Every structure is written in structure tokens, then in C-alpha cells.
Amino acid sequence: MKIVKTEDSVGMVLCHDITEIVKGVRKGPAFRKGHIIREEDIGKLLDLGKRNIYVYENDGTMLHEDDAAAVLRDIAMGDNLKAGEAKEGRIDLCAYIDGLFIGDTELLKKLNTHAEVCIASRLSGFPVKANEKCAGMRVIPLMVKKDLMEEIKAAAGGRHLFSVLPYKKFRCAVITTGSEVYTGRIKDTFTPVIEEKLGAYGSVISKHTVTDDSVEMTVSAIKEMAGSDADMIICTGGMSVDPDDRTPASIREAGAEIVSYGAPVLPGAMFLISYLPDGRPVLGLPGCVMYARSTIFDIILPRLLAGIRIKRDFIASLGNGGLCLSCDECRYPNCTFGKGL
Helix, strand or coil, X not given: CEEXXXXXXXXXXXXXXXXXXXXXXXXXXXXCCCCECCHHHHHHHHHCCCCEEEEECCCCCEEEHHXXXXXXXXXXXXXXXXECCCECCEEEEEECCCEEEEECHHHHHHHHCCCCEEEEECCCCEEECCCCEEEEEEECCCEEEHHHHHHHHHHHCCCCCEEEEECCCCEEEEEEECHHHHCCCCCCCCHHHHHHHHHCCCCEEEEEEEECCCHHHHHHHXXXXXXXXXXXXXXXXXXXXXXXXXXXXXXXXXXXXEEEECCCCECCCCCEEEECCCCCEEEEECCHHHHCCCCHHHHHHHHHHCCCCCCHHHHHHCCCCCECCCCCCCCCCCCCCCCCC
């Protein structure tokens, strides 16, 4: 940064905003920080009383903040994202489609260890709508060394920081377990909840059946659904430790490999996730999904529909942020529930 005469500043970069005040009309920046001074700007600057100004002198080794932000944009922007124009050195990324926002959190942390770099995003692993803002980036100084930006590009190694995974439209088979529903003693109020939650992502219930509490009958139903065109099988009810609740045993007996029975999430502790040998998920949903506004099902479902295979380590990580506070007005996903990933 240096002081130069205004007449000698053409081609140089302003270090600060220059304010114009017109009484009764406006007060605001006539020239913003980062503006590259043109010949036609000289008269205006002199009219504003600026005989000398602070500028950055670009010796060819530096990048302006807008150009540096564009480098970060190219590193950050993966599939199904779109970038806005640089504004005051910042570029934002928005979702191009509805989908699951995914970030490379380790790479993000690595790049942000550079004091000159600022890349901020919404939390990875949560749903976004088309045109919703997903990330913003800029460099801190007005000018940065070109060599630094080359170093940052090299650190990225050709990887993109962010992407949005599209949802697949699943056909889901639902098996309602429980003698009380099977015999008609009570109405099935669980399946409509599942239908609504699936519908929010464009998926549907393609098959539905009701079984009693016997393992044999539920195993038979799971195998029948596995032989259909269902992309996912969901079993509701029978997930507690009561002697009549045998859904987990039925899922195992039907040949599914259980990833986790139980999760550090409240509500949702008795959740089960497993996979058939061909990779299709089989879920066991506890009763809380029927009556609680937000549960582990709301955390897991968009990931499954985006094609992510759920692993035991991921389930274990849900404990940090896994407590729903049961607010009077539910704001999920705009709250802490499910966010400690």
C-alpha cells in the first residue's frame, strides 16, 4: 500500500472506499475498495477532494480479491451448484437442484488454515432446495499473492469442495408389524406418516402389508418384498425390547446384514438399519417416528435417497447433536438436532 497523486493512479487499486456526500440526496461510496482506477475516474476523484489516495500497486505477482475469489470458486464448485458474480470480493454458491448438500470437510478445514482464505458453507449432509445458498468464499486481504492461490489449488488436488447429490425416486415397501393392527383392534396410523415423509422427496410407497408379531410371518413378508421392485423396505413397529417385539430378529432372519440396531439419537434410539445382499436398505422404525415431529428417520432418509450407504461409524457420530429439544415450534432442520457430524 502506498500514497500516490491522484493523477498518477490510473491502473492502480483503491485500498478503501471513497465516500461521496450530496446534501439531501445521498451519502455512499462513489468508489469501492478494490476499484481499479481508470482515466475517466480522475476528475471525479479530484471533485471529491482526493488529491492523493492510498492504492495497492500490482507488480504482476498479486491477484485482486475478485480474481482470487474466482480461484476459490473453481475449487469449491462441484456438481449441481451454480455461482453468483463476485461482489465486494465474495462469491456465493447456490444449489442448482433439490438434493443433499455434501462438503469435503477435511479439505475445507485444510484450505481455511491459510489466514488469507475464507470459505464458509452450510452443514454437509443436509437437504437443500434449488437456489438455496450453500457456500460463500473470499480472500481476506484486498490483494493476495498469485503463488498463494497456486498453492491452494495444489492443496485441493483437483477435488471439489462441495456438491449437491440428487435424490433418487424410491419405490418403498412398508411392512406394518403388530397383532393389534393385524387383527384390526387399532387403525394403522404409522404408514401415513411414512408416506408423507417419503413424498416430500418424491418417493412413494409401492407396496404395503400388515403382519402379526410372529417372526415367521414378518420374515415371509420381508422376503416377498425383497423379491419385488422395491428400492427400500421399511418395517414399522415391534422395535422395542418387549418380548412381543420381534422385528429386529425378523429382519436378521430374512437375510439382511444389520449395520446398527440402536442409535444415539433421541427420539430414535431403537432405530435399525440393515442391507440386503444386493445393497437395498431394510429399516426398522421405532414408534417415535409415528408421533414425534423430527426423529432419526428425518436424518437418515435424505442420505439414503441420495444414494449414500449408511455405516456404523456414522450412526455412532450422531450422538453429538442427537438430542431433540422438543421445541414448542419445530424448526428442524434449522436447529441443532442431528448436526454434530
